[in-house]
Amino acid sequence: MEQLLNWKTNHEPLSDFIWNRDAFSWSDSSYSVVVEEKIEAKFFLYGLILWVIAISPKYIMDLTLTNPLFGYLKGFGDAVYVILAGLYVGLRTGLLESGLSYLIILKTKIKEVNLNQAIALGIGFGSTEALFIGFSSSMSTLVFLLYPDLINKIPESRREVILQHLNQSS
Secondary structure (H helix, E strand, O other): OEEOOOEEEEOOOOOOOEEOOOOEEEEOOOOEEEEOOOEEOHHHHHHHHHHHHHHHHHHHHHHHHHHHHHHHHHOOOHHHHHHHHHHHHHHHHHHHHHHHHHHHHHHOHHHHOOHHHHHHHHHHHHHHHHHHHHHHHHHHHHHHHHOHHHHHHOOHHHHHHHHHHHHOOO
C-alpha cells in the first residue's frame, strides 16, 4: 500500500498551490515544498495509532481525575483556579501528547524512519486530531440545530457562552 508523499524543499518561491495525481506543491514567499514520490500508507496509519495511544491516557484522566480536581481547585478562587487548571491542562497535554509520543518513537523502530516517512507520520497524527475535533464540534452544533429547545435546559450562567459559540462563523 503506497501513498503520495515525498517532500523536497527548495528556496525558489512558487506562486500558488498546485495539486494533481503526481505532485503537490505549496509555498509562501520564502520557502516551497514539492511532493513527488510515494510513501507507504502505513506511516499515516502509524500517526493515527500514535495519536490514539497519546490521547487515551488524557481521556481516562478526564473520566476519572479532571472533574474532581477542577472542583477542588475552584475552592481557591477564580484566579488560582484559572492558573492551576491551565497548568494542569497544559502539562497534561504536553507530557502525554508530546512526551508520550516522543518516548514511543524512541523505543520503537519509528525512530529509524526517513524525513518523508516522519512527515507522513506527523500528517497522520495531526489530521486524526483535526478530524476528531471537527467531528465533535459539528455534532455539538447539530444537536442544538435539531433540538433548539435543549438550550433552555442549560443553566443561564453557561447558556450565553454556548449561544456565543454556536453563533460564531466557522
